[in-house]
Amino acid sequence: MTRHARLAVVASGRGRNLQAIQHTIEQGGLDATIVGVFSNRRRAPALAFAADRGLHHFALKPKRFHDRAAFDVALAEAVAAVDPDWVILAGYMRILTPKFIDRFSGRLVNIHPSLLPAYKGLDTHARALAAGETVHGASVHIVTDELDAGPVIRQGYIHTADDDTPETLGERVMSRVEQQIYPAALAELSSGRVVYRDGGIIRDGQPQKEAPNDCYDAD
Template sequence: MSRDKCNVVVLISGSGTNLQALIDGAAAADADFNVCAVISNKAEAYGLTRARDAGINTVAVSHRDFADRESFDRALIEEIDRHQPGLVVLAGFMRILTPEFVRHYSGRLLNIHPSLLPKYQGLHTHQRALDAGDREHGATVHFVTEELDGGPAIIQARIPVEPGDSADTLAARVQIQEHFIYPMAVSWFARGRLRMLDDRVELDGEPLPRSGYTVTG
């Protein structure tokens, strides 16, 4: 028996390379999710062009039009909920979300972060990994909670740090892995295989380790 595809709303602020990976994943013959809308806080974000080219609904909601984060997030919730998503995905959405927003989508809000969380929450992760002399680096897909980049991990992609790596070369190799693991995590959720229980993640009814499911690039 076939099941309805999971409607996904994607939030972006920039060029949307992870968005493109999700669009490509949704276009696969066996896809179980559908990107039903892309919303950006920046009208000039190139990711909106990617979405329009794929025939996806796009909306720009500028945070500059609101007096504070709370009023912006309430407007964002209203816009997202018009599309009745089963899942909300952050793909380079450069806004710190309010607790009200996070609670509203608890258990159905995902983010991808360019580090092996809990290492290097926040910005400049690639340079920080190099400065620390790390031998491996990567990306983490996680559920979003009220702690910035602190929600439970779903899947991590790990790559070696090569001699002579710069922040740019490391970022480029990590991004390749991001484009692989993000559609995978969304597909798991769409199929009902993935869920968040309190501060941990279950895949197929079994708890995942704190670092999540691991793939090596």
């Protein structure tokens, strides 16, 4: 898509990637507008940030629905109402069902805190440290029905330190990697430089064989 992109962001927590995306928009690095921020938690700091920026925001309580699929149908309806080009998962802490994923097939983007395909799922920082990894990072990918298995658009990494804990490593991955590569990947998608087609990524008109993977160690 080459037009000014409409982004709907779905978040559960602090919304630090949401903040990075909005900051990039405000600085002119991403030709887009966040047309809505949605959450499963009414008191999510991400919603407070949206309110502070004057962005449309909306929360749904999962307990009001008889199962996960029913909740996802309602959430999808709320998101679809703002007519997004892209639906952006930014720290959304629920596993989506096909009821939501299929509604936005090919337009649903997530960031995962590992260098996929390594360490799908939870506790990625602890698992990377336990395995003795010397580098660790994050991946922006298209969401498919298989968890953390959609094609990767862009990655970034840092080197681990001998005294790292899951918390210190996670903080550095968030601040140095995630908040850099997520806006960058969205800019590529919204400009049309990167396209999701036939289950893969097309970059600059050619099938992407390997996602860009840049180092974000501090100078």
